[in-house]
């Protein structure tokens with residue numbers, strides 16, 4: 001029987017609660033499809049800082065680099081907000097992504113038919129939405145130098161090199177070839193030099209994908225268009241900060257940020273993680289929606305481990321649970337037949353995934 005080694009990073013806030021449910025579902029499909037998962041839990045974020053004084057201990061990097069994939073919850077919380085920048089949980093996560101070299105963050109936003117009423121937009125606007133945000137993950141303003149805070153002046157720098165844009169553009173075009181063959185590159189080229197270079201570089205890469213139609217959009221317009229007519233988008237290609245913001249926005253097409261998974265890829269080892277944060281406001285209450293993390297585990301099976309049937313099974317089980325009216329609190333007001341806790345939702349999805 002094949003055994004996969006997974007580095008498990010629960011993190012802070014709701015991180016441990018949602019990861020436990022993803023593990024439950026993974027184990028259920030593993031038993032059914034005749035493979036097994038071996039998890040090695042390592043620390044990152046505030047919980048790592050509390051134990052080791054470092055939000056990203058070297059052991060976490062080592063274990064992750066030796067695993068088949070990383071499954072990650074979320075980090076951060078008020079307790080650590082006033083630490084020096086480099087000790088903050090968020091700095092640990094940024095450094096982790098950089099150390100692993102996962103330059104492409106794939107954030108699919110899909111509207112489940114069962115949840116068309118859950119979006120804050122009209123059902124006819126969101127029904128059938130199926131888009132993919134391809135977000136550059138280890139460059140741009142979250143990493144650029146110089147940065148600093150000196151007295152009354154603070155600054156960050158948005159930097160991209162041409163090779164960084166070329167590689168993320170290839171990722172987006174390749175994904176588009178497997179989907180609707182449309183890429184919309186989102187930038188702020190009317191104002192930023194870095195965006196102008198981004199746009200020209202994307203144009204050059206596009207020549208290698210003549211079947212894909214490329215458009216460009218300024219990020220402010222893109223934020224509006226996502227709400228006006230989200231079905232116009234297939235693949236949205238964008239930089240780190242714009243992708244971070246637009247994907248949170250896109251999550252409300254689907255009804256809850258607790259639904260959107262992601263895959264951070266591009267290097268040997270991928271990181272599979274929900275798009276949301278550690279949700280300190282609901283941590284420890286058993287009400288977080290684990291579906292984003294369970295769907296991230298499905299992406300891990302598909303992209304990192306090649307267990308496509310098991311991934312399909314999880315995706316079907318999520319849909320089945322929603323169709324049967326099971327809802328965590330974030331979706332309680334939308335066609336709910338039964339309100340369930342985080343772990344009850346995990347049980348239901350694991351049961352469906354194991355049996356059907």
Ligand SMILES: NC(=O)C1=CN([C@@H]2O[C@H](COP(=O)(O)OP(=O)(O)OC[C@H]3O[C@@H](n4cnc5c(N)ncnc54)[C@H](O)[C@@H]3O)[C@@H](O)[C@H]2O)C=CC1
Nearest residue numbers: 074075076077257258276277278279280281282288289330
């Ligand atoms: N990848 C990561 O680890 C990320 C970490 N963060 C960190 O998380 C902390 C909280 O940040 P926020 O801005 O509040 O963003 P957040 O994404 O943690 O929460 C935003 C809102 O969405 C809700 N929410 C998030 N996930 C949910 C889920 N699974 N089920 C139900 N509701 C959910 C929260 O309760 C909250 O009201 C901060 O320390 C931030 O730096 C933020 C984003 C990403």
Ligand SMILES: CC(C)CC(=O)C(=O)O
Nearest residue numbers: 090091093094244275276
């Ligand atoms: C917490 C940040 C480091 C990043 C973020 O918000 C994200 O990746 O979604």
Ligand SMILES: [Mg+2]
Nearest residue numbers: 244245248275
């Ligand atoms: Mg974010």
